[in-house]
Amino acid sequence: MQFTKKEITKKSENFSEWYNDVVLKAELADYSPVKGCMVIRPYGYGIWENVQKYLDRMIKKAGVENAYFPLFIPQSFLKREKEHVEGFAPELAVVTIGGGEKLVEPLVVRPTSETMMYEMYSKWIQSYRDLPLLINQWCNVVRWEKRTYLFLRTMEFLWQEGHTVHGTHEESYAEVLRALSMYQEFVEKYLAIPVIKGVKSSNEKFAGALKTTAIEALMSDGKALQVGTSHDLGQNFSKVFKISFQNKEGKEEFGWQVSWGMSTRIIGGLIMMHGDDQGLVMPPMIAPIQVVVIPIDSKNEKLLEYAHKIAEDLEKEDIRVKVDKRTEQTVGYKFNQWELKGVPVRLEIGNKELENNEVTVARRDENAKIKMQNARLHFKIQNLLDEIQKNLFARAEKFLEENTHDIDNYDEFKEIMKTKKGFIKAFWCEGAECEKKIKEETKATTRVLPLDESESKGTCIYCGKEAKYRWIFGQAY
Amino acid sequence: MQFTKKEITKKSENFSEWYNDVVLKAELADYSPVKGCMVIRPYGYGIWENVQKYLDRMIKKAGVENAYFPLFIPQSFLKREKEHVEGFAPELAVVTIGGGEKLVEPLVVRPTSETMMYEMYSKWIQSYRDLPLLINQWCNVVRWEKRTYLFLRTMEFLWQEGHTVHGTHEESYAEVLRALSMYQEFVEKYLAIPVIKGVKSSNEKFAGALKTTAIEALMSDGKALQVGTSHDLGQNFSKVFKISFQNKEGKEEFGWQVSWGMSTRIIGGLIMMHGDDQGLVMPPMIAPIQVVVIPIDSKNEKLLEYAHKIAEDLEKEDIRVKVDKRTEQTVGYKFNQWELKGVPVRLEIGNKELENNEVTVARRDENAKIKMQNARLHFKIQNLLDEIQKNLFARAEKFLEENTHDIDNYDEFKEIMKTKKGFIKAFWCEGAECEKKIKEETKATTRVLPLDESESKGTCIYCGKEAKYRWIFGQAY
Numbered sequence: 001m002q003f004t005k006k007e008i009t010k011k012s013e014n015f016s017e018w019y020n021d022v023v024l025k026a027e028l029a030d031y032s033p034v035k036g037c038m039v040i041r042p043y044g045y046g047i048w049e050n051v052q053k054y055l056d057r058m059i060k061k062a063g064v065e066n067a068y069f070p071l072f073i074p075q076s077f078l079k080r081e082k083e084h085v086e087g088f089a090p091e092l093a094v095v096t097i098g099g100g101e102k103l104v105e106p107l108v109v110r111p112t113s114e115t116m117m118y119e120m121y122s123k124w125i126q127s128y129r130d131l132p133l134l135i136n137q138w139c140n141v142v143r144w145e146k147r148t149y150l151f152l153r154t155m156e157f158l159w160q161e162g163h164t165v166h167g168t169h170e171e172s173y174a175e176v177l178r179a180l181s182m183y184q185e186f187v188e189k190y191l192a193i194p195v196i197k198g199v200k201s202s203n204e205k206f207a208g209a210l211k212t213t214a215i216e217a218l219m220s221d222g223k224a225l226q227v228g229t230s231h232d233l234g235q236n237f238s239k240v241f242k243i244s245f246q247n248k249e250g251k252e253e254f255g256w257q258v259s260w261g262m263s264t265r266i267i268g269g270l271i272m273m274h275g276d277d278q279g280l281v282m283p284p285m286i287a288p289i290q291v292v293v294i295p296i297d298s299k300n301e302k303l304l305e306y307a308h309k310i311a312e313d314l315e316k317e318d319i320r321v322k323v324d325k326r327t328e329q330t331v332g333y334k335f336n337q338w339e340l341k342g343v344p345v346r347l348e349i350g351n352k353e354l355e356n357n358e359v360t361v362a363r364r365d366e367n368a369k370i371k372m373q374n375a376r377l378h379f380k381i382q383n384l385l386d387e388i389q390k391n392l393f394a395r396a397e398k399f400l401e402e403n404t405h406d407i408d409n410y411d412e413f414k415e416i417m418k419t420k421k422g423f424i425k426a427f428w429c430e431g432a433e434c435e436k437k438i439k440e441e442t443k444a445t446t447r448v449l450p451l452d453e454s455e456s457k458g459t460c461i462y463c464g465k466e467a468k469y470r471w472i473f474g475q476a477y
Numbered sequence: 478m479q480f481t482k483k484e485i486t487k488k489s490e491n492f493s494e495w496y497n498d499v500v501l502k503a504e505l506a507d508y509s510p511v512k513g514c515m516v517i518r519p520y521g522y523g524i525w526e527n528v529q530k531y532l533d534r535m536i537k538k539a540g541v542e543n544a545y546f547p548l549f550i551p552q553s554f555l556k557r558e559k560e561h562v563e564g565f566a567p568e569l570a571v572v573t574i575g576g577g578e579k580l581v582e583p584l585v586v587r588p589t590s591e592t593m594m595y596e597m598y599s600k601w602i603q604s605y606r607d608l609p610l611l612i613n614q615w616c617n618v619v620r621w622e623k624r625t626y627l628f629l630r631t632m633e634f635l636w637q638e639g640h641t642v643h644g645t646h647e648e649s650y651a652e653v654l655r656a657l658s659m660y661q662e663f664v665e666k667y668l669a670i671p672v673i674k675g676v677k678s679s680n681e682k683f684a685g686a687l688k689t690t691a692i693e694a695l696m697s698d699g700k701a702l703q704v705g706t707s708h709d710l711g712q713n714f715s716k717v718f719k720i721s722f723q724n725k726e727g728k729e730e731f732g733w734q735v736s737w738g739m740s741t742r743i744i745g746g747l748i749m750m751h752g753d754d755q756g757l758v759m760p761p762m763i764a765p766i767q768v769v770v771i772p773i774d775s776k777n778e779k780l781l782e783y784a785h786k787i788a789e790d791l792e793k794e795d796i797r798v799k800v801d802k803r804t805e806q807t808v809g810y811k812f813n814q815w816e817l818k819g820v821p822v823r824l825e826i827g828n829k830e831l832e833n834n835e836v837t838v839a840r841r842d843e844n845a846k847i848k849m850q851n852a853r854l855h856f857k858i859q860n861l862l863d864e865i866q867k868n869l870f871a872r873a874e875k876f877l878e879e880n881t882h883d884i885d886n887y888d889e890f891k892e893i894m895k896t897k898k899g900f901i902k903a904f905w906c907e908g909a910e911c912e913k914k915i916k917e918e919t920k921a922t923t924r925v926l927p928l929d930e931s932e933s934k935g936t937c938i939y940c941g942k943e944a945k946y947r948w949i950f951g952q953a954y
Contacts, residue, residue: 030597032547033554034584039597042542042612049543065519066526070509071586071617071633072570077510090577093549095586097571099621107511109548109572109586120507120516129805135519140548140617144576156548328606 008340010277015221022271023150026280026341036145036155040264043341044151046288047267048158052138054190054285055160055262058182064134064162069116071140072107077115080240084114087207091143093155109142114208114233114259117163118241125255127246128167132175133255136162151268152225152477159263165243165255169234172256176232177451179260180213183228191266192283192393193217193273194400195227196423196472198448203432206259210234216447216472218400219272222421224447224474227269230260268477274392280342281364283392284385290320291381292343294334296350298325306354310347310377317378319385339364344388345381365391406470410461413473417442423474427458427467434462438473447472485817487754492698499748500627503757503818513622513632517741520818521628523765524744525635529615531667531762532637532739535659541611541639546593548617549584554592557717561591564684568620570632586619591685591710591736594640595718602732604723605644609652610732613639628745629702629954636740642720642732646711649733653709654928656737657690660705668743669760669870670694670750671877672704673900673949675925680909683736687711693924693949695877696749699898701924701951704746707737745954751869757819758841760869761862767797768858769820771811773827775802783831787824787854794855796862816841821865822858842868883947887938890950894919900951904935904944911939915950924949 008021023029028044040048056066072095078085093109096102110116117135125133138160145155162179166172180197187193195215205212209231217225238244238254247253274281284290293311295303304325311321322343324334338346348360357374361381365388372380403422407413413424428434428446438461439445449471460467485498500506505521517525533543549572555562570586573579587593594612602610615637622632639656643649657674664670672692682689686708694702715721715731724730751758761767770788772780781802788798799820801811815823825837834851838858842865849857880899884890890901905911905923915938916922926948937944 030600032593033551033596034547034549037547037549039547040545042544045544046542048545065523067519067522068517068525068635070511070514070516071619072511072514074510092574092576093572093584094574095570096573097569097583099569099623100567106574107570116509119510123507142548146576158545 008277008279011220011275012277018275018277019268019272020150022275022279022340028267028271028280029150031148031150034155036148038148038150038154038156040158043288044267047270047282047286048264050190050286050288051262051266052160055186056138058186059136059160059162062134062178062182064136064164067135067137068139069113069120069137071110073110073113073116075106075108077119078108080115081208081237083236084208088112088143091145093142093144110139111141111143112259112261113137113139113141113161114163114237115241118237118243118257121163121165121255122241122243125165125243125245128248131165131167131245131255132171133165134162135164136160149268149477151264151271154264157264159261161259161261164258165238166258167245167247167253167256169256172234172258173232175258176211176213176230176260179230179258180215180228183215183230183260183262186262187215187217187227187266188393190283190285191270191273192285192389192396193227193269194393194397196448196450198450198453198472200448201430201435201446201471203435204446206231208233208236210236213451214448216474217269217273218403218423218474219269219477220275220399221272222403222475224423224476225265225269225272226447226476227266228260228262231258233257233259273396275342278336279340281392282342282344284344284389287342287344288320289322289341289343290385291322291345291347292338293321293323293347293349294331294338295323295325296331296348298327300351303349303351303354307347307349310349310359310374314378314381317382319378319381344385363388404472408458408461413438413444413461414442417444417475421475423447423472425470425472426461427469428471428473429460429463429465429467431460431463431465434460438462443475444473445476447474447476485754485756488697488752489754495752495754496749497627499752499756499817505744505748505757506627508625508627511632513625515625515627515631515633517635520765521744524747524759524763525741527667527763527765528739528743529637532663533615535663536613536637536639539611539655539659541613541641544612544614545616546590546597546614548587550587550590550593552583552585554596555585557592558685558714560713561685565589565620568622570619570621587616588618588620589736589738590614590616590618590638591640591714592718595714595720595734598640598642598732599718599720602642602720602722605725608642608644608722608732609648610642611639612641613637626745626954628741628748631741634741636738638736638738641735642715643735644722644724644730644733646733649711649735650709652735653688653690653707653737656707656735657692657705660692660707660737660739663739664692664694664704664743665870667760667762668747668750669762669866669873670704670746671870671874673925673927675927675930675949677706677925678907678912678923678948680912681923683708685710685713687713690928691925693951694746694750695880695900695951696746696954697752697876698749699880699952701900701953702742702746702749703924703953704743705737705739708735710734710736750873752819756817758869759819759821761821761866764819764821765797766799766818766820767862768799768822768824769815770798770800770824770826771808771815772800772802773808773825775804777828780826780828780831784824784826787826787836787851791855791858794859796855796858821862840865881949885935885938890915890921890938891919894921894952898952900924900949902947902949903938904946905948905950906937906940906942906944908937908940908942911937915939920952921950922953924951924953
């Protein structure tokens with residue numbers, strides 16, 4: 001289906017309608033006939049393929065290997081870790097019929113794979129020589145959900161889940177931090193989204209973890225998005241799944257475990273962070289198409305030939321290029337469509353460009369057109385792509401700084417959460433009651449205690465009791 | 478878990494025990510606690526990652542884009558195409574509970590995605606301009622199965638499924654053949670498995686297709702393995718899912734559809750085709766590790782340093798290398814382990830090699846050791862890997878030739894299927910009754926009518942009636 005004109009809501013007028021319009025009309029995704037599920041269309045999946053490619057490289061570089069574990073988990077496995085089953089029970093999809101017969105033990109469609117993987121780990125790990133065990137899995141998971149918010153909240157989503165086992169808590173906690181830093185580097189470098197690394201409050205931690213760490217980003221509507229998590233599981237699971245090993249002294253010990261994950265949700269963050277009234281704005285490093293070449297008249301063979309020549313030169317240097325050679329659309333229509341799709345650089349080619357052996361270059365992140373001579377063009381275009389990447393990150397970083405407020409007065413806190421939103425850094429006593437009240441009254445939850453936050457003296461923004469740290473608060477997606 | 482000695486059944490003594498031993502002990506896969514499911518361990522998944530990498534490249538080169546469709550399909554969708562539901566109904570896993578509630582309409586876990594994808598296609602396709610629509614999906618599917626035969630028959634498996642829509646039957650049939658040729662090229666080039674391309678009998682075709690084509694390989698135990706299929710769906714699905722488009726003349730027509738798939742089953746074929754009494758034999762192009770470097774004494778720093786130096790040089794040239802620097806295992810143990818894992822080339826490094834700036838090279842496919850000077854080593858090793866790849870293919874091709882028999886006498890047919898097996902080329906009247914009787918009496922099914930088989934005159938091997946073509950028969954996995 002081709003859209004016939006640009007009909008997207010303005011970002012400033014209605015953020016969530018703008019978001020849905022962009023996702024649907026840029027053909028990133030579509031609603032599925034099953035409530036809560038989504039279809040990821042080729043252009044959206046192209047982003048995910050790039051996420052996989054670059055993140056997988058970082059995962060492998062850390063010595064972690066990929067594997068694949070079953071989709072179905074016996075219901076009894078989930079029940080072994082008390083907090084874990086309590087956390088996930090309300091979200092499960094359950095298979096009760098298989099091959100035409102009612103199952104004796106129902107099977108749960110994995111909401112996450114701790115239990116299945118750890119059952120296997122207990123078989124594979126026997127000695128300290130088997131440690132560390134470093135495994136990651138790219139797969140689909142299901143958490144029951146009827147309302148769909150494309151990419152951001154769906155019943156089924158794609159993700160990677162890393163699950164490692166170590167000999168000591170010191171080593172496993174180092175892995176928690178390594179994974180978190182890897183996520184930060186990935187998101188900041190490739191998606192141009194600045195994030196804050198920190199520790200979650202007890203209330204917000206993963207069901208079954210000792211401690212959850214996360215990276216949090218601030219979207220352009222002032223709401224927070226958690227884009228990656230890394231959990232210190234301690235020995236909670238190893239004790240119930242009997243993952244034990246003989247240490248160097250011949251003594252039996254339980255393993256120390258970590259899990260970390262990032263999902264297709266990140267694509268939602270990408271859209272919200274950089275998009276504008278014209279649609280998507282793709283950071284070049286993650287863009288499925290980095291450069292689109294548009295002959296002003298695609299029925300003109302000479303222009304088409306010149307366009308292909310340029311595209312081939314750029315492709316040779318690993319720049320992702322597409323020539324739009326469609327003949328039934330106007331040039332204006334094409335410009336709009338590729339703007340909507342957020343392609344970072346557009347090369348326009350008309351007779352004048354052909355004559356002068358040059359191209360007209362339009363960048364998506366700024367309203368500027370320039371001419372470039374077609375000599376060492378790949379070099380100039382690569383520089384431009386790098387510049388756009390940096391510009392988007394700098395812009396997002398500025399936004400994050402301008403919208404992070406140190407607040408010591410609860411009225412002010414409430415006012416900010418009612419109006420412009422953003423991140424608030426405020427002293428909190430770390431009591432669950434205050435956290436709950438703040439959420440009820442302002443919709444803001446504790447996001448993280450930043451890892452680099454140093455201890456100081458303050459009073460809880462809600463109850464006034466003594467508090468040591470400023471936590472980050474925000475309204476979350 | 479580390480195995481302490483080589484305990485694999487001999488291939489010649491008990492093929493299926495040998496197969497299971499190899500899969501488990503080379504750590505390709507493991508049984509899962511859920512009957513019928515398997516766990517693909519990192520070394521096995523490494524093969525699948527290479528399959529994905531190289532096959533995906535070929536898929537994209539043909540202009541096909543990847544996307545992702547939901548795991549869950551409403552039960553009613555499957556019922557729309559009569560043959561399709563009859564074919565798949567006995568194999569379904571059904572979700573009846575979601576988020577703690579009984580579902581009004583149960584959801585089927587996809588056994589294949591025709592119905593879900595085509596429901597979406599009907600929304601996306603409106604005009605001839607939207608054709609051809611070329612989409613592929615890499616995902617997991619579930620077909621109920623309690624007996625597990627690792628990689629070969631599992632309840633859940635990984636695969637890719639291509640689904641294309643075209644304006645005419647001529648175009649769609651060209652796509653059927655293109656996909657089949659792509660599979661042939663992939664399997665022969667990367668997996669070193671020669672295959673026969675052909676058309677399936679009506680009885681063996683895909684549920685809902687007009688015609689199914691497949692590539693068939695002959696395993697080293699004389700049994701046949703179907704390793705890829707490409708289906709001419711005609712308009713069977715487009716009519717029930719209302720995938721129609723306005724043609725250039727403004728007339729509404731139904732699309733012509735094709736689907737094609739290849740799964741993790743191919744890894745089973747790879748193991749059976751090339752393995753020997755010592756374990757796996759990996760064709761270099763698909764091997765997760767192409768070269769293992771073993772210092773004869775890994776506590777000797779100088780040897781270790783030399784080993785790493787060599788590995789780095791090879792890695793720079795994109796050769797996949799591993800240095801086995803473990804100190805607690807004997808060299809003999811290491812040799813055995815890497816042989817079991819089928820690594821194509823082993824480089825041994827002792828004091829003598831270090832002194833003479835050389836390496837001792839052992840190839841997995843032949844019992845031969847040679848010395849190589851460490852100068853332009855990457856070049857020599859790459860040549861050796863190419864030679865091993867060719868050797869494995871030639872060996873498999875010879876086996877296929879020697880075990881394909883033109884047979885015109887049914888007693889001989891029965892005798893062959895009782896003893897050495899292999900492919901039998903025999904005239905068949907194409908009647909379902911003869912096909913059924915032959916299967917009952919010999920366990921052999923029609924595999925394919927080869928695409929290059931020319932028409933001639935013969936009589937059906939079973940009933941003696943007139944027959945035009947020699948079909949391939951074999952006992953199938």
